[in-house]
């Protein structure tokens with residue numbers, strides 16, 4: 001995979017220890033019930049399901065549906081990038097700090113047909129200041145299946161005000177976000193319904 005130096009941590013960058021509250025070995029559940037990536041209430045979303053492996057790495061699955069096609073019978077590349085972004089986002093969510101994707105690099109290795117299930121594994125490779133470096137790999141139809149997609153990303157830590165300033169009024173006004181929090185589905189990462197929830201989540 002060709003990665004730019006923007007998604008490779010500088011030499012010696014530390015990999016953070018798992019947060020003491022990070023779940024281990026349990027389903028994470030959705031961070032937001034209407035999220036296009038993981039929300040169970042999104043009608044055409046990816047419905048990604050994830051497990052925290054060790055508090056820093058995440059395993060996730062995504063099954064390509066009819067609504068995810070680009071070419072007939074094949075997953076749209078943008079949808080696959082979204083699946084990788086979502087799985088990567090679950091890793092920084094475990095760090096208990098608010099992050100957003102700054103840069104996402106994706107290598108499409110194999111065409112992914114409708115009905116295929118991607119087994120995605122993600123991990124953090126280093127954190128420097130506000131920048132978290134991550135990578136992901138998606139294998140087709142089995143945890144040890146052929147690699148179909150690889151991704152690398154730089155996530156940037158933002159203040160909770162980022163979500164209040166840019167997203168206020170758009171999240172959970174109808175209460176939709178309250179149904180799927182991981183706190184109700186296996187002790188996972190904890191769902192949010194609003195930017196205020198997010199603030200409580202990272203600064204309890």
Ligand SMILES: CCCCCCCCCC(=O)SCCNC(=O)CCNC(=O)[C@H](O)C(C)(C)COP(=O)(O)OP(=O)(O)OC[C@H]1O[C@@H](n2cnc3c(N)ncnc32)[C@H](O)[C@@H]1OP(=O)(O)O
Pocket residue numbers: 006031032037085086089090099100101102103129130131154156157158192198
């Ligand atoms: C409720 C829980 C939420 C979970 C959501 C999970 C979903 C999955 C994750 C997503 O998809 S998030 C949505 C998509 N991303 C965005 O909407 C982010 C939009 N961009 C921004 O808001 C800003 O550009 C950003 C916060 C990323 C950076 O702006 P800032 O003004 O805060 O930071 P700044 O520009 O000073 O950059 C900080 C550092 O990051 C670096 N950086 C920022 N953007 C970069 C970039 N694109 N590529 C490489 N480096 C980048 C930048 O060079 C700098 O490095 P240094 O500290 O070494 O100087």
